Amino acid sequence: MNDTPIKNKAGLTEEQFLQSYDASRYERPSVTVDMLIFTVADEQEQNYRKLSPKSLQLLLVKRGDHPFMGQWALPGGFVSPDESLEEAALRELQTETNIDDIYLEQLYTWGEVDRDPRTRVISTSYMALVDSEKLEVKAGDDADDAKWFRIEDRWLRESKTATATGTVTEKWVELRLWNEAEELSATLKITRTVNGRTVREDREIVESRQIAFDHARIIQYALERLRGKIEYTDIAFALMPELFTLSELQQVYEVILGKELLAAAFRRKVADKVIETNQYRKHAGHRPSKYYRFNPEWT
Template sequence: MVLFTLDDEEEMDLKKVPEKKLKVLLIKRKDHPFMGCYAIPGGFVDINESIENAVYRELKEETNIDNVYLEQLYTWGEVNRDPRMRVVSTSYMALVNKDDISPKAGDDAEEVDWFDISKKIIKTEDLKVISEIKLENAKRNIIIIYEITEIIEVKGYNKTSKYDIKLVKGERALAFDHIKILNYSLERMRNKVQYTTIAFSLLPKYFTLMELQQVYELLLGRELTKQNFRRWINPMVTKTDKVKKNRAYRPSALYELNRSYIIDEIKNI
């Protein structure tokens, strides 16, 4: 279960709007294999249990969270991905408002915490893209950096990708193949934010347009011009009579997600 959220970065200059950081929830494994390594929350499906029920049971057991909507992401089935036995895993993903949940390590986890996560492209060649994924928890003084080389193969009209993943910084790697799952989750989220309202899940009910733009820029991994962005999202939002006050800068109008836009979005599925 891959849970993403946003948090404000501490800003010393009160005249600046706080920058936002993307975070992912990780647990520290209590048992073998990979004891002491960080991992995505997860577990085994019971024999008389559906996959969906297992998702929420395991999430509750490992993080004490049970009030988020999770969307099925991808199925992972490489032969040697778990040293114990042949294991096929179904991954789920959610974007959540950090204020709405309070993660707490359950019986199956030694620790649970949010990690800053970022992905940036280092180098591009003809059919090769080299990227870096960085995970950081300043409170626990942990930094984990992976270099990911995507090799693109084109056959006719089809394109496939192979990945070479290398740990370049960190005392311990993530457990199992969880860096692959995180990488896939980041790419899926980046694609989906362009044609759905998924980004709004990371914000409170009322937000400023500047805050919304920060979210989109963070998820898309690029800067957006203010004019073009506001023209793009205009049908998605409704202006309220509320304002956000701050002593450092003038009050800003607050907006909310346009419910009629969601209804139209569902009709077009």
């Protein structure tokens, strides 16, 4: 076995190289984390015989300082040198909203040069689905307020152009977030460029009203990912209590996907994800419905 230390072109071993390494040779961008905390909440239903309708909601915080002071943003903040991205995400979530002990899934990293007017900032976004009834949301020291906003997006128009090597498709989408006190919105253009075997997708904020930074495009991208993940993962069950009816589960799928589903087809789709119990939901105005629970062994 050869124990001779490997040296680089300058004649330095790895230990010598690290001892003399000057980290200031390269300018360092700041790193932040942003959290997308989704929930599905019950709305008021006048007819007691029907299940309460549900809405998809997102947690936002009102900025208490410049830039974008007074506008709404995703909970988040800067990463310290001595913590991981996930540790920073959980710390910032607790600091800004008093929420902790939830599972966050890394979504995407955003690195456009001019996305933050303060300095060069690279941000990693995280996503979670939570049961809002189990959380007590309260703005922390870094935010003026923290609230749930109902959320939806809709396609406005689309154009497709053929090129010599592929196609360029442009889609315009409107994003809306609202609650009893405020309404926020943004218009985005999504450009999908196919060049041979290479596919590139870019998101541009055409207009943003009361949504800070570039968070409108992060939110809209997360909506698309959420719809995709609910089709092939068990992410929806993070919103469900231990026992639930299939009708209640179907409502959650429908509000996230933004469309109605056929009951028979839906039940076939989730059959391996649920376990039937011998308990029933009994409620005035409703026929008894059998309770199910999540099957952690589903494949």
